[in-house]
Amino acid sequence: MATSVLSQRPTHEPQLTPCKHQVAGHLFEDGKAGSFVDECGHFYKPLQNGPRGRREQEFYELIMAILQSEECYHPRRRLSGSYGSRDSAEPSGEGVESSSGASCIQAEERLAEGQTEAGAQPETHLSFSVRNAALLRAIPLCYGLIELDGVRMIEMEDLAGQYRHPSIIDVKMGFHTWYASGDARYIERRKAKDAATHQSSLGFRICGMQVYRNFQRGYWRASKRWCKGLPQEEVRKALLRFPHNESNLRAADVYGGQHGALSQLHQLLQWFKVQQEFVFYSSSILIIYEGDAQKQSETNVVIRLVDFAHTFPVNGERDSNFLNGLASFMSVLEDTVAADTHDDCSL
Structure with a gap:
């Protein structure tokens, strides 16, 4: 793009510390440029080169x-104006809605009522923020672009920052993580990786996980090697382990x-x-809940869609790869809930 709308921070540098709750992606312990957090509840993700x-x-x-041009709210902020604001890291967005924000909410509700049938066509006459409200609710709030010591980073909300003891799972979506426009070497490498894991057979892959254990007052973390070596027949057991925090939570509670x-x-x-505006390759779903919760009402579960290094805008193309992978993941989660009898699920 010729002009960046990700604002540059001209003031003092924030005090950054390594993010201790990142469960997948580039990690400091792997010798990579990991992510940071600050004292304001913001998360800083280094952008890859190229x-x-x-x-x-x-x-x-x-x-x-687009949101700035529409002068519309972000669905999780319920405020008019820009997509994100550095004035507050609070994602709930308490405040008084503008008339444009209220009209967006009403249109969003009408859109949801009309898109319940499978195969429905996208309502292209509606504004971007209305027809894509579900996407906007799922992606992190973004505050801008920052450069420190020559490293460009996206500044966004710290998804784990609102939790005392965040339990997090990172699940990469899609039956394949390669795209046809990639070079032959890239496609060959991704195909081999997909085939070596349960990505190509299940339509998703667990990339990272941490579970807070109340009794032991600490985290169990799945390493990258553990995730890569997880056999397909153990996937449901891993998904069953994630909600079990040694405080009597069940899969149904999360x-x-x-x-x-x-x-x-x-x-x-x-x-x-229904959407035909984006295709997402190698993007992940995060599920986060309060690790020391004693009951369902205390879990504060959120899901977020993250990682857009292989996301492309399209015109009139349905993202069946992600769609089918997500449907498969949900089916396995439903089976996990049904099968949860609190049997031993230690990993």
């Missing part, structure tokens, strides 16, 4: 530019219920059934 970093930046730029992961994923699934 086209990958450029695509991720352009994805957020596109979202921010995945089920009106505000659980499955309910939130269903909203995203309905959007993928």
Whole structure:
């Protein structure tokens, strides 16, 4: 893009510390440029060099530019104005809605009512923020672009920062993580990796996980090697382990219920059934809940869609790869809830 709408921070540098709750991606312990957090509840993700970093930046730029041009709210902020604001890291966005924000909410509700049937066509006459409200709810709030010591980073909300003891799972979506426009070497490498894991057979892959254990007052973390070597027959057991925090939580307390992961994923699934504006390769779903919760009402479950280094804008193309992978993931989660009898699920 010729002009960046990701604002540069001209003031003093923030005090950054390594993010201790990052469970996948580039990690400091692997010798990579890991992510940071600050004292204000913001998360800083270094952009990769080359086209990958450029695509991720352009994805957020596109979202921010459109919302600013529409003078519409972000669905999780319920405020008019820009996509994100450095004035507050609070994602709930308490405040008084503008008339434009209220009209967006009403139109969003009408859109949701009309898109419940499978195969429905996208309502292209509606504004971007309305027809893509489910996407906007799922992606992190973005505050801008910052450069420190020559490293460009996207500044966004710290998803784990609102939790005392965040339990997090990172699940990469899609039956394949390669795209036809990639070079032959890239496609060959991704195909081999997909085939070596349960990505190509299940349509998703667990890339990282941490579970807070109340009794032991600490985290169990799955290493990259553990995730890569996880056999397909053990995937449901891993998904069963994630909600078990040694405080009598069950899979239904995290995945089920009106505000659980499955309910939130269903909203995203309905959007993928009709949207024809983006395709997402190698993007992940994060599920986060309060690790020391004693009951479902305390879990504060959220799902987020992250990682857009291989996301492309399209015109009239349905993202069946992500859609089918998400549907498969939800089906396995539903089976996990049904099978949860609190048997031993230690890993």
